[in-house]
Amino acid sequence: MTALLEVSDLTVRFGGVTALDGVSFEVRSGQVCALIGPNGAGKTTAFNAISRLVRPRGGEIRFAGESLLAHRASDLSKLGIARTFQNLALWPGLSVLDNVMVGLHAEGHVGFGRAPLGLPAYREDKKLKAKAYAALDYFGVADVAHQLCTGLPFGTLKRVELARAVVLRPRLLLLDEPASGLTHGEVRELGDVLRTVRDELDVTLLLVEHHMAFVMDLSDYVVALDFGRNLVSGRPAEIRTDSRLAEAYLGRSA
Numbered sequence: 001m002t003a004l005l006e007v008s009d010l011t012v013r014f015g016g017v018t019a020l021d022g023v024s025f026e027v028r029s030g031q032v033c034a035l036i037g038p039n040g041a042g043k044t045t046a047f048n049a050i051s052r053l054v055r056p057r058g059g060e061i062r063f064a065g066e067s068l069l070a071h072r073a074s075d076l077s078k079l080g081i082a083r084t085f086q087n088l089a090l091w092p093g094l095s096v097l098d099n100v101m102v103g104l105h106a107e108g109h110v111g112f113g114r115a116p117l118g119l120p121a122y123r124e125d126k127k128l129k130a131k132a133y134a135a136l137d138y139f140g141v142a143d144v145a146h147q148l149c150t151g152l153p154f155g156t157l158k159r160v161e162l163a164r165a166v167v168l169r170p171r172l173l174l175l176d177e178p179a180s181g182l183t184h185g186e187v188r189e190l191g192d193v194l195r196t197v198r199d200e201l202d203v204t205l206l207l208v209e210h211h212m213a214f215v216m217d218l219s220d221y222v223v224a225l226d227f228g229r230n231l232v233s234g235r236p237a238e239i240r241t242d243s244r245l246a247e248a249y250l251g252r253s254a
């Protein structure tokens, strides 16, 4: 199996704070990889560097063999990278269907952030609409397609956000704490949905996640960071019982 995403020697500084200090890991094609570690470990920073939202001081990020550092955040969907956000980034005043169509529209000529200006135009597009419906159906939320996002349960909105990310048929999907705020049952369902996304849609997943049981159950590979450095990595069975991981978490709360 080959690496779809290769992060090497990544260093990010915010003023005097070194958030990432030479972090390296790779995400293999067709796998679910989780980035874990205590608060402040640098997980979000790594995610944001990959998403091109923060500029690394050093190191390299390659996607399908090509440097991402030469690209802007707005190029990512065209390259085949999609992401979701920890605090849902849906337009609450738009319908579920429109939210997904905005995602699809990012494939075209109007930038993601400006897409609502184009609403009437893409609403007419029957092909886009059919694709959006199919994605909602895939995630089991087609029945709320015409409802406004405002007022829908959080678990439903998480699925809508996934539909919007996956409708672009990305090769790599970045998920920022997908299990946070979900009920026990919803977390289990999410695990099933993400496995299906990986296996049926052939999407490679990189997630930042705090829910340890969820991570260990879902992931093919786990990368743990601490203080902006690589701590341990391996298959869940290999690192679950690693004393360095326990120390990193317990040491912090002591």
Ligand SMILES: Nc1ncnc2c1ncn2[C@@H]1O[C@H](COP(=O)(O)OP(=O)(O)O)[C@@H](O)[C@H]1O
Pocket (backbone or CB within 6 Å): 014, 017, 018, 019, 037, 038, 039, 040, 041, 042, 043, 044, 045, 046
């Ligand atoms: N925008 C920022 N400005 C200054 N310091 C930051 C910024 N973002 C993160 N940091 C610092 O970088 C370190 C890593 O943070 P972060 O990536 O958010 O960790 P995690 O997501 O693992 O909790 C922390 O010390 C944090 O305070």
Ligand SMILES: [Mg+2]
Pocket (backbone or CB within 6 Å): 040, 043, 044, 045
């Ligand atoms: Mg974080």
